[in-house]
Amino acid sequence: MTLLAQIPPLQIPDIAWSAISPELVLFGVGILALLLDTAGPQRLQASFLVFGFAAAGAGYIALSTEQSVLPGLVGLAALGQFALTAIWRDRPRLLSALLAALGFAGAIGVTTWQWGAYSGRLVGADAATFVGTDSLLGGMVAVDGVALFTRVTVCLAGLVTVPLSFAYAEERRIHRGEYYPLLLFAATGMTLLASSADFIMVFIAIEVLSLSLYILAGFAKRDLNSQEAALKYFLLGAFSSALLLYGIALVYGVTGSTNIAEAGRAFSSLDAPQGMAVAAMALLIVGFGFKTAIVPFHMWTPDVYQGAPTPITGFMAAATKAAAFAAFLRVFVGAFAPLQWSWTPVLWVLAALTMLAGAILAVVQNDVKRMLGYSAVAHAGYVLIGFVAVNRAGVSGVLVYLLIYTFMSLGSFGVLALLERRNHKAMAIDDLRGLGRRDPVPAGMLALFLLSLAGIPGTAGFVAKFAVFRAGIEAGHAALVVIAVVSSVIAAFFYIRVIVAMFMEDVPEGVAAEAPLAPSTGMSAGIAFSAAVMVAFGTVLPFLLVDLADQAATFVS
Amino acid sequence: MQAAFPLVFAALLFCVGVFGVLSRRNAVLVLMSVELMLAAVTINLVTFGLLAADRGDVVLTGQIFALFVLAIGAAEVGVGLAIILLLYRNRATVNIDDADLMKY
Amino acid sequence: MLAEYLPVAVLFVIAFLFVALSLLVSSKLGPSRPNPVKNAAYESGIIPDPETAVGGSRFPVRFYLVAMLFIIFDVEAVFLYPWATVLRDLSWYGLAVMGVFVALLFESYYYVLRKGGLEWD
Numbered sequence: 001m002t003l004l005a006q007i008p009p010l011q012i013p014d015i016a017w018s019a020i021s022p023e024l025v026l027f028g029v030g031i032l033a034l035l036l037d038t039a040g041p042q043r044l045q046a047s048f049l050v051f052g053f054a055a056a057g058a059g060y061i062a063l064s065t066e067q068s069v070l071p072g073l074v075g076l077a078a079l080g081q082f083a084l085t086a087i088w089r090d091r092p093r094l095l096s097a098l099l100a101a102l103g104f105a106g107a108i109g110v111t112t113w114q115w116g117a118y119s120g121r122l123v124g125a126d127a128a129t130f131v132g133t134d135s136l137l138g139g140m141v142a143v144d145g146v147a148l149f150t151r152v153t154v155c156l157a158g159l160v161t162v163p164l165s166f167a168y169a170e171e172r173r174i175h176r177g178e179y180y181p182l183l184l185f186a187a188t189g190m191t192l193l194a195s196s197a198d199f200i201m202v203f204i205a206i207e208v209l210s211l212s213l214y215i216l217a218g219f220a221k222r223d224l225n226s227q228e229a230a231l232k233y234f235l236l237g238a239f240s241s242a243l244l245l246y247g248i249a250l251v252y253g254v255t256g257s258t259n260i261a262e263a264g265r266a267f268s269s270l271d272a273p274q275g276m277a278v279a280a281m282a283l284l285i286v287g288f289g290f291k292t293a294i295v296p297f298h299m300w301t302p303d304v305y306q307g308a309p310t311p312i313t314g315f316m317a318a319a320t321k322a323a324a325f326a327a328f329l330r331v332f333v334g335a336f337a338p339l340q341w342s343w344t345p346v347l348w349v350l351a352a353l354t355m356l357a358g359a360i361l362a363v364v365q366n367d368v369k370r371m372l373g374y375s376a377v378a379h380a381g382y383v384l385i386g387f388v389a390v391n392r393a394g395v396s397g398v399l400v401y402l403l404i405y406t407f408m409s410l411g412s413f414g415v416l417a418l419l420e421r422r423n424h425k426a427m428a429i430d431d432l433r434g435l436g437r438r439d440p441v442p443a444g445m446l447a448l449f450l451l452s453l454a455g456i457p458g459t460a461g462f463v464a465k466f467a468v469f470r471a472g473i474e475a476g477h478a479a480l481v482v483i484a485v486v487s488s489v490i491a492a493f494f495y496i497r498v499i500v501a502m503f504m505e506d507v508p509e510g511v512a513a514e515a516p517l518a519p520s521t522g523m524s525a526g527i528a529f530s531a532a533v534m535v536a537f538g539t540v541l542p543f544l545l546v547d548l549a550d551q552a553a554t555f556v557s
Numbered sequence: 558m559q560a561a562f563p564l565v566f567a568a569l570l571f572c573v574g575v576f577g578v579l580s581r582r583n584a585v586l587v588l589m590s591v592e593l594m595l596a597a598v599t600i601n602l603v604t605f606g607l608l609a610a611d612r613g614d615v616v617l618t619g620q621i622f623a624l625f626v627l628a629i630g631a632a633e634v635g636v637g638l639a640i641i642l643l644l645y646r647n648r649a650t651v652n653i654d655d656a657d658l659m660k661y
Numbered sequence: 662m663l664a665e666y667l668p669v670a671v672l673f674v675i676a677f678l679f680v681a682l683s684l685l686v687s688s689k690l691g692p693s694r695p696n697p698v699k700n701a702a703y704e705s706g707i708i709p710d711p712e713t714a715v716g717g718s719r720f721p722v723r724f725y726l727v728a729m730l731f732i733i734f735d736v737e738a739v740f741l742y743p744w745a746t747v748l749r750d751l752s753w754y755g756l757a758v759m760g761v762f763v764a765l766l767f768e769s770y771y772y773v774l775r776k777g778g779l780e781w782d
Contacts (some may be wrong), residue, residue, distance in 0.1 A: 035768055077648065207629045211636050221643055228656045230640045233588055235653065238633055239578050242594035246571060249598050253564075253605040258618050276669060303659045370659070494609050539665045561668030565675065572676045576683060624739050631736040635729045642725070 002045035006304035019112070019141045021216055022107040022151050023192050029103030029186030030231035032081060033096045037177030043092070063145060065419055077106075077162055093175050097166050100180035104159040104187070111151045117149055119551060139259045142330070145194035145552030146395065150326040153403045154190045156321040158183060158404075160410045164524030165311040168183075169415045173264035174220045174309060182219075183315070186212035186539075192325035199248040199258040202327055206244070206291065207325065210237050213316055218309040225426075229307025236300040237291060244287020250280035261555075266336025269327045281343055284331060291324040295354040298377045302365075305373030310420055314413030317376045318406035325402055327382055333390055334555035339391050348388050348480060353529065354381030355487035363494050368416060368427045373495060375453060376419075378491055382484055386468040389475035397467035400546055404452075404464040414447040418523050429498055434507035439517045443502045445531050452534050453489050454495040460538035467546060474487050563604040571597035584644070584651040590635045595630045599623045681764055723781060730773060 017024065039046035055078055058071035073320060080097065088095040141147075161183060169175040189209025197204040214237065218230025252258050253275045255266035267277055289297040305313045332343060358378030365371035377400075387400035417443065419427055420433075436443040451460035467489065472481045519527075537545050568644025570593055608618020645651050740762070748755050774777060 031765065031768060034772060038768075038772045042773065200618070200625060202620075204629065207633070211632055212623070214636050214640065218640055218643065224647060225658055227640070227644050227647060228601045230659055231644055231653070233586065233654055234637050234640050235578075235584065235591075238588070238591045238637065239594075240597065242574070242591055242631075245595065245598045247600070249601040249605065252622070254601065254621065256605075256614060258622065279673070296558060306659050344594065564669060565672045567678060568672045568676045572680050576680050580684075600771070621743060624743065628739060629737045631732050635733050637731060640726065 001447075011299065014166055016137060018114075018346055019137055019143050020192070021110045022155065022194070023195075026106045026109055026155075026188040026191065028185050029099055029106070030181045030188065033103075033184065034178070034181040036085060036099075037092055037096060037181070042084055043095075044089050044274040047082050047426035051078045051082040057203060087418055092177060093170070094165070096177060096180040100184055100460050102157060102456050103184055103353060104155045104162065107155045107187075107191070108152055108159070111148055111155065114143060115148050116151075117368065118143060118145065122499035139262075140201050140557070141195050142197035143195065144539045145554040146326050146329060146334075146399065149399045149549065149552040150194035150322050150402070151191045152478070153322045153399075153406050153416065154194065154271075154319045155324070156188055156403075157186045157315055157410060157437075158528045160407075160414070161311050161315040162526075163527040164314065164410070164414045164417055166522045167520030168309070168421055168523070169313055171421045172220055172223075172309065175427035176219075178215070179219065181210045182216050185209075186216065186294030186315075187319065190264075190319050193257075193323040194326035196327055196330070197260055199251060199260060199263070199481075201347060201538075202260075203241070203248060204244055205327075205355060206241060207326075209293075209320065210241065213312075213320065216312045217304055217316070219312065221223065223307075226309065227307075230305045232300050233304040233308075240290030240297070241340070242289050243283050243290075245281025247279045247280050247287055250276060250283065257470060259309075260335045264331075264338070269333075274376055277339070278342060281336065281339070282346075285346060286330040288324060288331075289325055289350065292321055292383075293377050293380050294350050295357040295377060295381070298354070298358070301377055302361075303369045305376065306367055306370040306426070310369065310413050310417035313373075314417075315410040315411070317372075321376070321380065321383075322402040325380075325398060325531065329398060330555055331397060332539075333387055333395060337390055341508065347384055348477065351381050351384035351388060351448075351480060352483045354378065354384060355484055356381075359487040359490040363490065365494075366428050366430075368498065371498075372412060372416075375491060376409065377492075378487060379453075382465060382468055385472040385477065385480055385484060388477055388480060389468075389471040391471060391475055392553045393474055394468070394471035394555060396549040397464075397471040399549040399552055400467040401464040403545070404460045407530045407533045407537075408449050408452050408461060411527055411534065412446060412453065413521065414530065415446040415525045418517065420436070420525070421523075422517055428500055432498060433501045433505040435501075438507070440518070442517060442527075445527055447499045448531055450498055450535060452538065455491040456492070458538060458544065460534045460542070462538060463542040463545070466543050467549075477480040477482045560604055560608055563600055567600040568598045568605070569597075570594075582652050582654050584641045584653050585638075587653065588634065588641065591637075592634060595626055595633075599626050602626065627628060653660065724779060730778060734766070734770070 028264070035050065036043050037048055055075055058078070060076040060456060062071035073124075080102075084095060084098060084102075144280075160212075162180065165179065165183075167173075169179060186209050188206070189205045189212065193202060193205035193209060196205055214230055214234045217224050217233045218275055220226035248258070251263050251267075254270070255263040257263050257266060270277060286297060288294075290300075293301040305317065308316065332347075336343060355378055358374050358376075359383055362371050362374035362378065365374060370486045383398055383401050384395040386401065388394070389397075421430065425431075432443075448459075452459040452470070455461040455465040465484075469484060472478075565605075574590045574597060576596030577593065578587050581590060587592050601621040602623045604619075604624070606617055610617070632656060641651055644656070649657065741759070744751075744755065744759055751758075
């Protein structure tokens, strides 16, 4: 008792750290994985040190605040990492990958817990509007439906990327210790971006995720294509960040606030200097347009997608897009909705351009990764329909689309990674000829993902497209939906071309019999999981997903 | 406070940066131009922060934001130079027009 | 109200003119006759000669690495100043939070150390 009395009382300011608990989990695990890699042979000692500090901190909090759940969880996690390190201390990469997977799983768990608290608050709220929940940490972080849904999307993408990466990185000899920590840091930035309620947070989160991804894109540092991808991604990414930042500065100048919701209110009550507001919004659109690969700001996309290591490409296409679109949604559809007369026409045109240009340019590509890069551009266009609608169905449609696109993209790039691993080179469409005869299972998986990307009815891709198209029609943008359908038809051509090459054509003459495909357990698991999710959302569960997204379509106000 | 001068200065600086990014072919110079753009925004932020203070805002949002921009800018230069250096080691050039392996 | 923002409008016009003028003047006035000497790196009047410099390159990469590390760690220290101004209000809690921040900095320092970022040879 005397010892207890001597502990100085902890004056904890009213800071809701729980609001960013998924980010804390991801970042903490990233730092831990980096530390354990850096420590090398002294891994076990480092792990024990972390355990000691974490246990001491948890004990101190438990004694001084009489909480037991949080310190208990922290202590358990600290013990768990020590146990893992003790078991796999001689296999650093496996340890790192395991930690990363557990980190993503933990972040999903924490977010689910947040969702429980959030959906409880939703009951009885006015379901017709964007219902407001709290923005926390001094108005910096929003814990609302869009944030939570996107956090889960990003963490699921990370969870699938880890097993897809393991054997691939091993094979290409790019399996260095920084790989998984960078993946976790990138995911931290993405989840933070999805839940930013303040422009300062938007900028910091975008930079955290971009800086990690620049390095990951160039991770195969002996590969000239990978280097080039990193350089292009970096130069254009940094340029677009600067433009976005100038837009943010102008918003701050006009409204006197960097809080997104407050800036939106100040904007809509503005009488005189509309010019400044329009300039600020234009710069914001350009900045977000670069990050989400909207035509005409898509130039970097095909090069970067082609050059980056394939699992990273899948992760970039899926998770970055989800996070950037979530922030884009929050700023425009959420905060700037009263000003929609000024920005919906712009996004309407950009959406039409993006869908058509992406689909048409994809037709002439030979490299499969590059083709999927252009297809990613086209998909960004479909997502924009949900923006232009500016209604709740639109927001919900965007969320559904991004979640389903995550699995389509990860799955197709995963199969490509599997094939590259055997053939030791990037796949052109000709290399896929006759694949269906030799390796029916991976070919069938790839066909499933491609059909889904094309949006054939009965697949998850159709559910996604239907969700945004419905919102577009509801909001009276039938013309845009017609353009989208035309674009989908063009796009179906090149997806089906790959499928025809795989199943209807023979192995080209003069190609030596290849070694049978030996998929690693991790890669098979990642691809099979993506395929299972696709099938589930395409056939049995679409209503569950759409229902969840409908609940999640809210912003803080 | 007379806000026009720093704002005009910042806009000019920003335009110099944009001009540099669009016209320079040397990757290091492009990177420097991007940093100019960030510096311009920093000036903007500090100016707007002072304007807000004139209006009676006690929270120094602009100034704090400027600090974050500085720190992130430094990190960006670190990553950028590392990537450019990697390219230079393999190709002995930092001209961005030479980075054209992946055109179709 | 509108007049207050007039300078900003003027600023955009000036900015546009500046860029247009720069592009125009540099394309009209500057004869474009590139040759190897002009394209060479400028090193304060010293002819850049790969052979004479130590290590066979223009600049030992070590300088760049150390300089970069210095800048990054240096800039992170900037966050200590705003924290220091409110330390009294935050008391022990503020100290603990800054302790975490500094611990993260030390983790990156440890990383640099172990990866040989500070070794000169």
